Amino acid sequence: MAIEIKMPALSPTMTTGTLAKWLVGEGDRVNSGDVIAEIETDKATMEVESVDDGVMAKIFVDAGTENVAVGAVIAVLAEDGETASDVAKAGLQEPSSPVPVTSVAAEAKERAEPAPVTAAPVKAVPAPKTKSSDKPRIFASPLARRIAADRNIALEGITGSGPYGRILRRDVESAATAPIAQTTAALAGATPAGATQHGDSYLVANSQMRKAIASRLQDSKQQAPHFYLTVDCVIDNLLEARKSLNAKAAEGIKISVNDMIIRAAAMALIAVPEANASWEGENTRLFRHADIAMAVAIDGGLITPIVWAAEQKGLAALSQVTTDLAARARDGKLAANEYTGGSFTISNLGMFGVREFAAVINPPHGGILAVGAGEQRPIVIDGNLAVATVMSVTLSADHRAVDGAVGARWLQAFKGFVENPVTMLL
Amino acid sequence: MTDTQFDIAVIGGGPGGYVAAIRAAQLGLKPVVIERENLGGICLNWGCIPTKALLRAAELRHSIDEMADFGITVGEVKVDLAAVVKRSRKVAGRLSMGVKHLLKKNKVTVIAAEAKLGAAKDGLRQINLSNGDMVSAKHVIIATGARARALPNIEANGKTILTYREAMVPETMPESLIIVGSGAIGSEFASFYHDMGVKVTLVEALDRILPVEDEDVSAFVQKSFEKRGIKIMTGVKLQAVTSDANGVQASIEGHDKPLQASRMILAVGITGNTENLGLEATKIKVDRGHIVTDQWGATGEAGIYAIGDVTGPPWLAHKASHEGIICVEKITGQKDVHAIGAGAVPGCTYCRPQVASVGMTEAAAKQAGHDLKIGQFPFAGNGKAIALGDDGGFVKTIFDAKTGELLGAHMVGPEVTELIQGYAIARTLEATEAELMATIFPHPTLSEAMHESVLDAYDRAIHF
Numbered sequence: 001m002a003i004e005i006k007m008p009a010l011s012p013t014m015t016t017g018t019l020a021k022w023l024v025g026e027g028d029r030v031n032s033g034d035v036i037a038e039i040e041t042d043k044a045t046m047e048v049e050s051v052d053d054g055v056m057a058k059i060f061v062d063a064g065t066e067n068v069a070v071g072a073v074i075a076v077l078a079e080d081g082e083t084a085s086d087v088a089k090a091g092l093q094e095p096s097s098p099v100p101v102t103s104v105a106a107e108a109k110e111r112a113e114p115a116p117v118t119a120a121p122v123k124a125v126p127a128p129k130t131k132s133s134d135k136p137r138i139f140a141s142p143l144a145r146r147i148a149a150d151r152n153i154a155l156e157g158i159t160g161s162g163p164y165g166r167i168l169r170r171d172v173e174s175a176a177t178a179p180i181a182q183t184t185a186a187l188a189g190a191t192p193a194g195a196t197q198h199g200d201s202y203l204v205a206n207s208q209m210r211k212a213i214a215s216r217l218q219d220s221k222q223q224a225p226h227f228y229l230t231v232d233c234v235i236d237n238l239l240e241a242r243k244s245l246n247a248k249a250a251e252g253i254k255i256s257v258n259d260m261i262i263r264a265a266a267m268a269l270i271a272v273p274e275a276n277a278s279w280e281g282e283n284t285r286l287f288r289h290a291d292i293a294m295a296v297a298i299d300g301g302l303i304t305p306i307v308w309a310a311e312q313k314g315l316a317a318l319s320q321v322t323t324d325l326a327a328r329a330r331d332g333k334l335a336a337n338e339y340t341g342g343s344f345t346i347s348n349l350g351m352f353g354v355r356e357f358a359a360v361i362n363p364p365h366g367g368i369l370a371v372g373a374g375e376q377r378p379i380v381i382d383g384n385l386a387v388a389t390v391m392s393v394t395l396s397a398d399h400r401a402v403d404g405a406v407g408a409r410w411l412q413a414f415k416g417f418v419e420n421p422v423t424m425l426l
Numbered sequence: 427m428t429d430t431q432f433d434i435a436v437i438g439g440g441p442g443g444y445v446a447a448i449r450a451a452q453l454g455l456k457p458v459v460i461e462r463e464n465l466g467g468i469c470l471n472w473g474c475i476p477t478k479a480l481l482r483a484a485e486l487r488h489s490i491d492e493m494a495d496f497g498i499t500v501g502e503v504k505v506d507l508a509a510v511v512k513r514s515r516k517v518a519g520r521l522s523m524g525v526k527h528l529l530k531k532n533k534v535t536v537i538a539a540e541a542k543l544g545a546a547k548d549g550l551r552q553i554n555l556s557n558g559d560m561v562s563a564k565h566v567i568i569a570t571g572a573r574a575r576a577l578p579n580i581e582a583n584g585k586t587i588l589t590y591r592e593a594m595v596p597e598t599m600p601e602s603l604i605i606v607g608s609g610a611i612g613s614e615f616a617s618f619y620h621d622m623g624v625k626v627t628l629v630e631a632l633d634r635i636l637p638v639e640d641e642d643v644s645a646f647v648q649k650s651f652e653k654r655g656i657k658i659m660t661g662v663k664l665q666a667v668t669s670d671a672n673g674v675q676a677s678i679e680g681h682d683k684p685l686q687a688s689r690m691i692l693a694v695g696i697t698g699n700t701e702n703l704g705l706e707a708t709k710i711k712v713d714r715g716h717i718v719t720d721q722w723g724a725t726g727e728a729g730i731y732a733i734g735d736v737t738g739p740p741w742l743a744h745k746a747s748h749e750g751i752i753c754v755e756k757i758t759g760q761k762d763v764h765a766i767g768a769g770a771v772p773g774c775t776y777c778r779p780q781v782a783s784v785g786m787t788e789a790a791a792k793q794a795g796h797d798l799k800i801g802q803f804p805f806a807g808n809g810k811a812i813a814l815g816d817d818g819g820f821v822k823t824i825f826d827a828k829t830g831e832l833l834g835a836h837m838v839g840p841e842v843t844e845l846i847q848g849y850a851i852a853r854t855l856e857a858t859e860a861e862l863m864a865t866i867f868p869h870p871t872l873s874e875a876m877h878e879s880v881l882d883a884y885d886r887a888i889h890f
Contacts, residue, residue, distance in 0.1 A: 141856030143831050150829065161762065169831075169856050 140167035157203030266290035435563035440467020442734030443569030446750030484621035600688035608635035612693035617777035721765035785834030801883030830858030
């Protein structure tokens with residue numbers, strides 16, 4: 001019976017190796033303990049000893065062949081009493097699957113049997129399947145992993161200072177506190193030739209929220225044809241009205257300018273219902289209520305809780321709702337149904353002194369209103385120069401669902417409510 | 427002498443020095459060790475090793491008292507003190523020979539002499555030897571160790587007032603003994619002499635014994651010592667000590683009557699052997715008896731390093747050895763050399779009950795601002811300890827509540843000095859509570875208490 005000689009695993013993690021050299025040729029007599037071949041791994045060259053006596057009948061893998069899978073049959077011995085031709089007659093054929101494997105596995109999931117050089121005479125064992133993975137395994141201590149996860153630091157960008165480059169706690173901490181050259185140098189080193197050279201920088205793992213924002217807004221900009229309409233609103237009356245409302249409001253109620261803007265937008269959406277629309281491909285969805293989302297900046301991103309049927313809420317009620325939603329948004333305590341859906345968004349950067357800006361539509365909404373700062377500006381009234389508090393707002397609308405004229409009418413209605421706040425109170 | 431020029435000269439052949447020399451030889455350098463007395467240093471000749479031999483004798487002596495519990499009747503018991511001490515010396519001698527052999531095997535030149543730093547010339551430091559010769563080396567590692575510290579008002583006389591050195595080779599057992607200082611050395615001698623039938627009073631200036639250990643451990647050892655009959659006095663200020671043919675008298679602040687005993691052992695710390703090394707002519711700084719170095723052992727003088735007890739605390743043999751290795755590796759520019767991290771050096775005390783710890787005490791961890799998860803498991807809940815008839819003590823583990831880092835581990839009880847390395851490895855590998863919990867500890871072993879303590883920190887202990 002022929003004896004198969006298989007590619008040995010020289011270390012527990014070895015999955016492939018190079019057959020560097022045969023020390024015996026076909027037809028040579030081999031005794032147990034003889035060195036018959038040399039195998040190279042990335043770490044070392046090692047000798048393969050025969051554990052049986054016999055005659056080298058057939059060599060399947062030539063010297064110099066790289067990436068020979070562990071367990072692959074590399075040669076076959078004829079046992080005492082057999083001749084090489086007997087072995088051939090026995091029908092033992094060259095392994096049909098090509099022995100050299102091209103994929104280099106970073107990690108052998110299946111623990112490769114430490115294949116003895118000469119296994120019991122069994123049928124040719126196919127080379128163990130090696131998994132090829134794009135991502136190299138990152139070696140990091142459990143504590144380093146936990147701290148990195150806690151501080152939202154990507155392990156990929158960190159050079160480990162532990163044994164064999166293992167990432168330790170100190171590496172994560174120094175990456176977090178001082179984005180130092182060590183990290184960037186390592187990144188540069190790991191960058192394939194021709195790729196971007198990084199300056200003094202470091203990597204921060206993207207949170208789920210970050211990824212959600214990125215994907216939704218990218219979809220929006222790519223799919224929704226935005227158009228932008230800007231209008232200036234004189235808000236002296238609105239500020240006056242807010243003052244007197246707050247003076248008479250119940251204890252604990254404090255109506256904000258933003259509350260009044262939401263109210264005005266809600267009234268405008270009801271007044272111009274064609275603008276209260278969402279594109280759904282085959283259909284356009286028209287909303288009966290003004291479900292207005294308000295953008296709230298939170299740690300690491302933003303979220304848009306929704307004031308449902310805002311047109312049905314008086315300013316006092318609206319104020320309570322927005323205060324509550326904003327607070328819970330910042331604490332991360334919103335339920336999913338409180339920030340998904342709606343038909344329109346308001347984003348207000350006025351508190352940062354932004355004069356005007358154009359916002360990206362928050363899909364599936366049909367529009368978003370970008371609200372700038374209310375500031376004193378010179379205006380002309382009946383040919384005379386005067387000073388008024390003016391707020392510029394920009395409507396970004398999805399042209400698939402809302403046409404320019406519709407957007408303009410909506411903006412006109414909004415401006416009307418804002419400049420004559422009595423009308424929005426009706 | 428044929429060879430006079432070396433890559434590295436190590437002054438002192440203790441656990442810091444000889445290990446540094448062997449590592450240097452491994453890295454292809456030509457080292458020399460200059461030792462004035464015994465290879466192996468204090469640790470091997472007058473410290474760690476011979477005291478363990480003595481304590482083993484005391485432990486066996488003590489175990490005879492418990493034989494009846496195991497159903498074994500023992501006849502008359504006699505202790506031959508001379509034989510006990512002789513064995514201790516033999517053990518030390520054997521190991522010192524072992525070090526000699528190791529150095530020879532690694533082709534380290536050994537010179538028996540005292541060394542004094544000379545001038546630096548052409549990148550070589552000259553070292554003058556007490557035998558009149560001179561050698562030179564590119565790098566010099568000072569590993570001269572330390573000796574017992576004296577108190578300003580108490581001089582050891584070697585007869586009635588002893589340091590560890592005389593205390594280790596008693597010719598007779600005193601009737602009574604005062605031990606000043608309750609660190610590892612003081613506590614070990616207290617345990618040894620008490621088991622050998624001496625009336626022991628352990629005196630500590632601070633408010634508890636084993637003051638560097640966790641407070642719970644100190645309290646447990648104190649209770650255990652007192653139960654055995656060792657008298658303990660803490661918060662004691664010694665005023666004056668006199669000695670005569672009858673013994674020693676120690677007057678204590680706030681006490682009318684002086685303490686009396688046949689002998690006294692001073693175990694109040696150590697001071698570095700920095701004298702007669704020629705440091706004065708260099709930029710090497712000495713602070714309160716110890717050479718100032720950076721984390722790699724570099725001193726203020728280029729090309730001269732210092733490791734072990736002659737430098738800063740903790741003054742432990744295993745720390746000296748590790749410093750020797752990293753010092754040499756740094757000198758030779760090895761990759762991935764890391765300084766000893768805070769709390770990475772475990773400490774062991776071989777009194778009965780044994781004490782072992784690594785990392786921060788509970789108080790230190792709190793002070794460092796960590797939110798803590800603390801586990802404690804008594805050996806009374808451990809099957810192996812009960813079977814051994816030695817179930818006093820506990821294992822305490824301290825975790826950072828947020829990261830799961832094992833901040834500290836504190837053990838007192840049977841064979842804990844052999845167990846602490848488990849936690850030391852966990853800390854080096856940066857394991858969190860999750861990996862420690864997921865590790866299977868064999869049954870029945872004392873180590874199960876280590877597992878249970880971790881579980882207890884997260885309210886998951888099974889057997890308590």
